[in-house]
Amino acid sequence: MTGSTFLSLDPAAAPPRGRTAWLAAQLRAAIADAVLRPGNRLPATRTLATELQMSRGTVVEAYRRLTEEGLLVTNRGGGTEVATTIPSPASPSDAAASDTTTELAEHGELLNISAGVPDISAFPRAAWLRAERRVLDTATPDDLGYADPAGVPALRTALASWLGRSRGLAVSPQQIIVTAGVTGALSLLAQVLRRRGITDCAVEDPGAEGNRRILNYWLDELHPVPVDASGIDVDALSRTGVGAAVVTPAHQFPTGVVLSPDRRRALVEWARSTDGFIIEDDYDSEYRYDRSPVRAMHPMAPDRIVHVSSLSKVLAPALRLGWVIVPEPLRDDLAELRWATDLGSPALPQLALTDLIDNGVLERHLRSLRLRHRERRDAAVDAIHRYLPGCTIDGIAAGLHLLVRLPDHVDDVALCARARDAGLAVQPLSSHRAAPGPPGVVIGYGPHSPRRLDAAIRQLGELVRNTHC
Template sequence: MTGSDFLHLDPAAAPPRERTTWLAAQLRTAIADGALGAGARVPPSRELAAELAFSRGVVVEAYRRLAEEGLLLAEGAAGTRVAETVPPATLPGPATDAAVARPETLHLSVGAPDLSAFPRAAWLRAERRVLSAATSRELGYADPQGVGALRIALSGWLARSRGVVVPPERIIVTAGVTGALSLTAQVMRDRGLTACAIEDPSADGNRRILDYWLDSLLPVPVDADGIDVEALTATGARAVLTTPAHQFPTGALLSPARRRELVAWAEQSDGLIIEDDYDSEYRYDRAPVRALHASAPDRILHVSSLSKVLAPALRIGWMVAPEHWHDDLVRKRWATDLGSPALPQLALAELIRTGALERQVRRLRLRHRERRNAAVAAVRAHLPDARIEGIAAGLHLLVLLPRHVDDTALAERAAAAGIRVAPLSAYRFSPGDPGVVIGYGPHSPARLEAAIAALGRLI
């Protein structure tokens, strides 16, 4: 069964700019409803592409996406077939042409990755290897600091990717960055630190977590070079949360001069720098920048996760703390919940060990660069009076609007039209120029074009 006979596919129904998404959706639906049963072979990519008059790359990419979802298995010379163990109820629903075409159904979420690209097949392989080899000790209570195999894998990963050179025993596995910040804030309070400086503007989630545990948050302005260290000094704070690799939401990179000033501030004030290594995996138009941690390991508490590379649902992050903070943080982790579940940690360690995680980062970097370019082009076409910032890295754009625009009112009008967009004012402590934060990670170029065009019409 090949070509036009295969599932009675009608290539004329495929939107010209969405052929890959269309073909993947047709195959996904066929697997879900049983038209393609478990173990069924799909046509060779070259053959199907010729029959549909598509480029072979369209078919290869559609097959690859479904393989990452665990729906197809590529078997080399033997071809590609439907996986044997995929329950139809778990399959994600297809994106319909109408959902792509109608602006009122489009949503611009902030800072989210493309979760459809989660490496399901690689994760399933890792879990199978873990379950077949896990010892009784590994299935027992884990070290509250984290499973040893993951900390060993992370030690190498951090050294290679972020320049954070630490032994495994100095890494603490947490429930994402949120878990790391919650843990840190509790230990800060235990030590008499009840206030923390924080960037203005800054991520709402981080702000709410710290505000829950601490008595006060002290806003510090951010400019094109990152956090204003002179203003930080003026607050009198002895702790600060900063995002030096890619400031949220401005996208600013902490400049070399500001890095030196920030470390000097910590030394002079006996202060703590909490480094949220936000979006460090995604850079497009600039050279890699090392994490701040290496500049002053005894003053910097480094936190990060792989939520933007794999999925937030895994709830796996980590921290590397100054040595004189480490034991208190581990004790607090033990007293809180005995640590994170062991099996996902072992599976992640396997992804790192086999190189699957690095391949995932490379794939997503290419995909998100394409989407970033599409979002930038759409903003320039439909919001010509806007200024775009923060495009060199990350998963979002900051679109600064003319001063007469009320960004909160704009977001409300967009919500009424079914378009979720975040106003810049929602991330500020004090008033400033209006803008919107547009997340492009989860959306195809066509979806971004439609949503941003609709936003332009609202303005």
């Protein structure tokens, strides 16, 4: 059998590359021509994939794209149907000429392209519910009692295996402490370091403003250290005299720079010579598009490097589930503080996450997200080239955000304030700096469809062109 009786689709007409786009275009045209009408049910993805001799992932992604456009809906039974209300069709030129403010704001809310979060609409709700049901069906009285403050043992075992596969970390479950995200890990670490007499900490400049805020709450002083094309300046770090430094070596935030091998070695040497600690924030290492995976630093010096991360960039920030891998001298103090703070994270979500990891759901979800986010990254880059010509783009090879370097005459803080007035939330690079530096904006593309990214960046380009001082 070649092809499908559904719409007489002929896979021979699909290009060798771009089958997803081809299938989405065929379905879109059938809806526009009323061949497929509101309420019509589409074949199951597995069935259509078999008929077209394509991977099921290709069909799933085509359905998802049209769902994003409002053309398809998924009903409670899991089937996919043509939406009851079909958005008016628009050609690319029509879309470019449409009212930008209408494109940007929904129900009076800002279109937020400032957040480096994933496409949370893709959260695997059905899989999570199934995992919760399995947990509740099999939970023992011990499971429903007070959990180990360091984290449910089953989750720490699953995370140790996951981190070995995904980040090359050879750690035991006992080395892992479950936290309330990266923020929770940094808060605990700052308090433990303070007890050991480390009251100052170095941070990257530019660097994550959120990390600075939480560390500044607990510690006496933060020392900004410049970042260049090779990562944090270790010579400048040495001159600060601090006993701890927070770095983002795999994908520096916000520049996207990868810490070079020479700098990695120098950073470890700094930690050993000063009896200091490196806090490795591995915040978005799961996403990479145009480069090979960058290994975590932790294996270089497990006795000096604290590894922190979470699944906020893979599942959703609302889960508040992260982890910290600490050197042995800090482990007991950190576990005790976790107990004294709140007795640890809720056990049932930890067990549900364990189920997703053990059953391979998390890795399948991540593979799907990588494809989706790469498409959105490409759309954002294309829009920047069109609407912000001449601007340099950094950090495109990985992660969920881009850094756009603006012309020197642009005040990025004022620009972002005007953008907010126009219905668009975007981060100025200056908000992540301690020392003055060239202007820029940080754009998070994960949650937004290519069409909305195009509209948002078009509006941003208009604001930059209208900036004269």
